[in-house]
Amino acid sequence: MKLFNSLTNKKEDFTPIQAGSVSIYSCGPTVYDKIHIGNLRAFITADLLQRSLRIVEKLSVRWVMNITDIDDKIIARLERDYPGVEPEAARAKLTTQYQEVFLQDISRVGIKQSDVQIVSAVDSMVAMQQMIENLYRQGIAYISEGSVYFSVERYRATGQVYGQLVNLDYEAEARVTDDQDQKEGVADFALWKAQKPGEPAWQFVLDGNELPGRPGWHIECSAMSVGALGQPFDIHTGGVDLKFPHHENEIAQAGGTLANYFVHNEFLNVNAEKMSKSLNNFFTLDDVADPLAFRLLCLQAHYRSQMDFSDESIQAAHNRLLGLRAAVRKNQYAQESGVTLQLKADANKAFAHNFAEAIRDDLNTPLALAALAEYEKEASMSAGFAEQIAWADQVLGIGLVNEVIPFSSEEQALIAERNAARAQSDFATSDKIRDGLRVRNIDVEDLSGSSLYWRM
Numbered sequence: 486m487k488l489f490n491s492l493t494n495k496k497e498d499f500t501p502i503q504a505g506s507v508s509i510y511s512c513g514p515t516v517y518d519k520i521h522i523g524n525l526r527a528f529i530t531a532d533l534l535q536r537s538l539r540i541v542e543k544l545s546v547r548w549v550m551n552i553t554d555i556d557d558k559i560i561a562r563l564e565r566d567y568p569g570v571e572p573e574a575a576r577a578k579l580t581t582q583y584q585e586v587f588l589q590d591i592s593r594v595g596i597k598q599s600d601v602q603i604v605s606a607v608d609s610m611v612a613m614q615q616m617i618e619n620l621y622r623q624g625i626a627y628i629s630e631g632s633v634y635f636s637v638e639r640y641r642a643t644g645q646v647y648g649q650l651v652n653l654d655y656e657a658e659a660r661v662t663d664d665q666d667q668k669e670g671v672a673d674f675a676l677w678k679a680q681k682p683g684e685p686a687w688q689f690v691l692d693g694n695e696l697p698g699r700p701g702w703h704i705e706c707s708a709m710s711v712g713a714l715g716q717p718f719d720i721h722t723g724g725v726d727l728k729f730p731h732h733e734n735e736i737a738q739a740g741g742t743l744a745n746y747f748v749h750n751e752f753l754n755v756n757a758e759k760m761s762k763s764l765n766n767f768f769t770l771d772d773v774a775d776p777l778a779f780r781l782l783c784l785q786a787h788y789r790s791q792m793d794f795s796d797e798s799i800q801a802a803h804n805r806l807l808g809l810r811a812a813v814r815k816n817q818y819a820q821e822s823g824v825t826l827q828l829k830a831d832a833n834k835a836f837a838h839n840f841a842e843a844i845r846d847d848l849n850t851p852l853a854l855a856a857l858a859e860y861e862k863e864a865s866m867s868a869g870f871a872e873q874i875a876w877a878d879q880v881l882g883i884g885l886v887n888e889v890i891p892f893s894s895e896e897q898a899l900i901a902e903r904n905a906a907r908a909q910s911d912f913a914t915s916d917k918i919r920d921g922l923r924v925r926n927i928d929v930e931d932l933s934g935s936s937l938y939w940r941m
């Protein structure tokens with residue numbers, strides 16, 4: 486498989502560290518509110534990646550995602566949502582509530598919880614403190630007014646590059662350095678933040694100094710990814726907005742090498758505008774009637790292209806999804822009812838090939854969906870169609886294959902009655918029964934010598 490690696494800005498052949506298996510880390514949500522659909526695009530992209538590696542490349546996948554359950558945004562919410570509640574108890578309540586909402590959201594867009602291992606920042610406190618201590622012992626981290634900072638200057642002095650994912654004009658930035666805050670350098674960032682009154686805090690003793698406080702956001706991901714997957718691991722994913730400073734800092738904290746591939750997805754726009762609270766075009770999954778249609782809409786764009794969300798685009802994706810499901814169901818009912826379907830071996834083979842090749846080319850889902858549309862046109866009423874689609878849907882995850890619900894005895898009686906009428910060329914009766922079946926959401930196609938009935 487070829488993947489676009491943000492570390493090299495090139496499409497590269499993906500080679501896992503350990504033959505046959507892949508380790509993936511995705512930056513998860515900060516659980517203080519509902520996530521917006523732009524965030525969801527990042528998780529759908531990561532899920533697409535892990536499914537593709539499993540189904541198309543037949544690799545075993547270990548996929549880890551963090552939950553940021555302590556950070557500035559969370560603390561800001563505590564006073565609003567839980568006034569008067571003890572800070573740590575309030576934090577636990579707020580984050581548990583929104584972690585639940587998040588897990589439901591990702592499951593609604595087709596991400597199976599059994600595929601992803603969720604790790605909590607608060608549960609990883611020891612690993613974070615160890616990483617900070619390690620940086621301090623190397624002289625890269627320093628203590629200032631109860632907080633611990635990462636010195637970009639000192640890190641660069643060890644010969645490491647700060648700016649692996651983005652071109653940083655570090656010299657220009659360094660020139661504007663003043664003694665702002667408690668930092669040595671303007672690019673320095675907090676590894677550990679001193680407790681302020683009323684904030685939840687954890688004990689941390691560093692070099693004999695008692696530093697009650699909480700971890701910085703960046704250290705969470707370095708510690709959790711390495712803790713769960715080792716160092717380096719294969720693929721780190723996230724939205725492009727996380728490239729800098731978040732991922733750059735993750736790399737620096739890990740000593741310069743964190744993951745071999747960084748895969749970043751582009752933004753989601755709403756009506757061609759950037760989603761923002763001030764434009765009042767901020768949507769969550771609750772604003773989307775069909776979550777899997779949203780997933781399809783995401784897949785209709787390449788993950789490295791900006792995508793557009795609008796009433797029209799989500800409606801079109803919804804219609805497309807219904808159309809595809811209907812085609813699959815019709816084929817399934819044909820098989821169930823013993824209608825002989827012709828085998829189009831060439832079309833089956835061409836589809837499997839084209840679909841897999843598109844996915845292997847840096848997850849080119851628009852091309853894969855085009856191959857699927859072509860195949861649907863050519864072979865939707867041939868043998869093996871439903872099975873092939875079921876295979877492709879293991880990658881796409883949009884619920885294309887549904888259970889075939891057998892006809893009830895009442896429905897069977899109507900079908901038999903209609904078949905008998907047709908056999909006697911009593912078309913008035915057969916048409917009347919057909920209309921009645923359609924009201925029950927059963928559609929009919931009369932073939933030579935037999936009729937096919939299926940649920941719409």
Ligand SMILES: [Zn+2]
Pocket residue numbers: 511512513706731735
């Ligand atoms: Zn992260």
